[in-house]
Amino acid sequence: MQTNLIARARDWTSYLSMDHIRTLKVQKDKSAPIDRSVGPNGGTDRPTEYVKLQSVSLGQSICPNRLIDNVSLEVACVKNYTKRHNLSISISWYLNWFQRGTYLRNGPGLWHIDDNDFRHLFDGYATLVRLHFENGRLTFGHRQVESEAYKAAKKNGRLCYREFSEVPKTDNFLSYVGELASLFSGASLTDNANTGVVVLGDGRVVCLTETVKGSIEVDPETLDTIGKFEYGDGLGGLVHSAHPIVTEREMWTLLPDLVRAGYAVVRMEAGTNERKVVGRVECRGGPAPGWVHSFPVTEHYVVVPEMSLRYCAKNLLKAEPTPLYKFESHPESGSYVHVMCKASGKLVASVKVPNFVTFHFINAYEETDEEGRVTAVIADCCEHNDDTTILDKLRLQNLRSFTGQDVLPEARYGRFRIPFDGSDIGELGAALDPNEHEKGMDMCSANPAYIGKKYRYAYACGAVRPCNFPNTLTKIDLVEKKAKNWYEEGAVPSEPFFVARPGATAEDDGVVISVISDKNGEGYALVLDGSNFEEIARAKFPYGLPYGLHGCWVPKK
Numbered sequence: 001m002q003t004n005l006i007a008r009a010r011d012w013t014s015y016l017s018m019d020h021i022r023t024l025k026v027q028k029d030k031s032a033p034i035d036r037s038v039g040p041n042g043g044t045d046r047p048t049e050y051v052k053l054q055s056v057s058l059g060q061s062i063c064p065n066r067l068i069d070n071v072s073l074e075v076a077c078v079k080n081y082t083k084r085h086n087l088s089i090s091i092s093w094y095l096n097w098f099q100r101g102t103y104l105r106n107g108p109g110l111w112h113i114d115d116n117d118f119r120h121l122f123d124g125y126a127t128l129v130r131l132h133f134e135n136g137r138l139t140f141g142h143r144q145v146e147s148e149a150y151k152a153a154k155k156n157g158r159l160c161y162r163e164f165s166e167v168p169k170t171d172n173f174l175s176y177v178g179e180l181a182s183l184f185s186g187a188s189l190t191d192n193a194n195t196g197v198v199v200l201g202d203g204r205v206v207c208l209t210e211t212v213k214g215s216i217e218v219d220p221e222t223l224d225t226i227g228k229f230e231y232g233d234g235l236g237g238l239v240h241s242a243h244p245i246v247t248e249r250e251m252w253t254l255l256p257d258l259v260r261a262g263y264a265v266v267r268m269e270a271g272t273n274e275r276k277v278v279g280r281v282e283c284r285g286g287p288a289p290g291w292v293h294s295f296p297v298t299e300h301y302v303v304v305p306e307m308s309l310r311y312c313a314k315n316l317l318k319a320e321p322t323p324l325y326k327f328e329s330h331p332e333s334g335s336y337v338h339v340m341c342k343a344s345g346k347l348v349a350s351v352k353v354p355n356f357v358t359f360h361f362i363n364a365y366e367e368t369d370e371e372g373r374v375t376a377v378i379a380d381c382c383e384h385n386d387d388t389t390i391l392d393k394l395r396l397q398n399l400r401s402f403t404g405q406d407v408l409p410e411a412r413y414g415r416f417r418i419p420f421d422g423s424d425i426g427e428l429g430a431a432l433d434p435n436e437h438e439k440g441m442d443m444c445s446a447n448p449a450y451i452g453k454k455y456r457y458a459y460a461c462g463a464v465r466p467c468n469f470p471n472t473l474t475k476i477d478l479v480e481k482k483a484k485n486w487y488e489e490g491a492v493p494s495e496p497f498f499v500a501r502p503g504a505t506a507e508d509d510g511v512v513i514s515v516i517s518d519k520n521g522e523g524y525a526l527v528l529d530g531s532n533f534e535e536i537a538r539a540k541f542p543y544g545l546p547y548g549l550h551g552c553w554v555p556k557k
């Protein structure tokens with residue numbers, strides 16, 4: 001039976017308030033109207049909080065894969081419904097090892113407050129999605145991260161902090177002057193932690209964005225917002241990389257210095273809240289540091305990219321979004337890659353490279369000669385052919401239009417080579433022919449055990465064209481220089497996340513998890529085999545989810 005559980009749109013939208021928890025009528029009604037207006041390819045933008053569902057259950061075979069012998073879906077009356085809603089999808093499959101642990105995915109998920117609609121994908125308030133695997137059951141839930149920005153917006157019915165492209169309305173000049181002061185203190189910047197989620201070495205789970213104040217600890221079980229992650233080091237900083245490098249022992253991140261153009265490279269020991277400055281990189285171009293959404297590390301070095309797309313204090317202040325939002329392109333200033341020794345904080349290489357545009361570095365490693373001496377650092381990223389238009393393409397209006405049209409800007413598996421021979425020039429090319437992934441490429445992950453080391457495989461969102469957004473899950477083999485796709489017509493997958501099989505020896509021995517929005521905006525969790533990239537399991541959600549960004553795996557203790 002192909003019945004879907006769909007709450008009528010009217011019912012959902014009338015339960016916006018977190019404070020008024022009521023029972024929703026869940027109806028087996030395929031024809032019920034749903035607001036599919038948000039996210040690339042729709043997604044169902046419903047108020048996300050606290051829904052007490054009527055108890056419904058049905059048996060359903062939802063995976064064609066022969067490895068799944070039986071799937072049943074039950075929507076239970078959630079006891080603890082003041083915390084979250086919770087749907088239980090029972091799957092029995094043969095991957096016993098993969099039955100204990102939680103996949104969390106963060107991303108912007110709510111793009112309006114009352115009647116105020118946001119403009120850009122990155123503006124949305126953070127929504128956490130949780131897929132908990134245990135004893136052959138998948139428990140699914142999702143919830144808003146309760147940042148100050150989100151709570152203030154809900155309370156006041158309007159935007160109160162500066163988001164990626166949205167700015168609160170200023171009534172008069174005096175309050176504008178106040179705004180200026182609050183901007184430089186960081187007070188007016190958002191703490192909407194809508195970009196990534198990481199598990200620190202001591203087990204704490206933190207949602208992140210690019211503002212330092214937007215580091216928020218959450219409970220991976222209940223999705224409760226525990227509170228602000230306070231850095232107790234006095235380092236301050238307004239912005240940092242949205243993607244720190246986290247291991248069991250430590251966390252590395254970059255703090256761009258918007259006043260004295262440069263970057264502080266900082267390290268935080270696991271179990272502490274104290275970042276320590278290991279070294280500083282001075283920018284070689286100007287007038288401000290290049291935007292650094294992410295960066296890679298090798299075993300011994302931190303790679304600091306300096307893009308010619310640079311932060312712009314003036315644009316931070318503008319009331320209306322500029323074409324490049326908070327940034328400004330300075331192709332004439334050049335682009336550079338710097339390499340710092342983790343142990344000494346000394347700069348060991350700094351090279352000029354062709355201009356590039358990247359949000360996501362994938363990995364980096366050291367190239368060595370026969371004697372084991374490091375001759376170069378190789379750093380890989382999703383590179384948008386030095387085309388900044390990707391930022392504007394991610395405006396909600398663009399994502400909602402152009403379905404089926406070939407408007408996705410081209411991207412490649414960018415590979416930098418930073419030589420250690422003292423030369424001033426680095427190389428940038430493609431690690432494989434971009435036609436392998438139809439020149440669509442972003443949202444990459446690799447086996448976490450290979451971070452900083454020579455690696456062979458990566459998982460990304462690629463393209464089957466024509467498309468207006470990446471629409472495949474793609475396994476990339478950097479030795480064979482081949483890509484293998486998972487693709488379903490009209491579906492929009494989120495970042496493929498690799499989870500290694502405990503005890504695995506092969507790099508690709510594990511599973512790849514993704515959350516998919518199908519062509520109707522409904523959704524399912526998908527599990528692929530990391531080695532042959534075949535589908536192992538899928539579990540359909542009773543409603544669609546908005547597009548999300550980055551995830552993490554929280555192993556069950």
Ligand SMILES: CC1=C(/C=C/C(C)=C/C=C/C(C)=C/C=C/C=C(C)/C=C/C=O)C(C)(C)CCC1
Binds near residue numbers: 122162163164
């Ligand atoms: C809030 C402020 C800022 C915020 C920056 C944010 C939230 C940046 C988020 C960047 C993300 C999510 C990038 C993802 C890229 C995905 C791509 C390119 C996918 C492509 C598919 O083809 C600042 C701007 C830092 C200023 C202060 C305030």
Ligand SMILES: [Fe+2]
Binds near residue numbers: 243293359360550
């Ligand atoms: Fe990101």
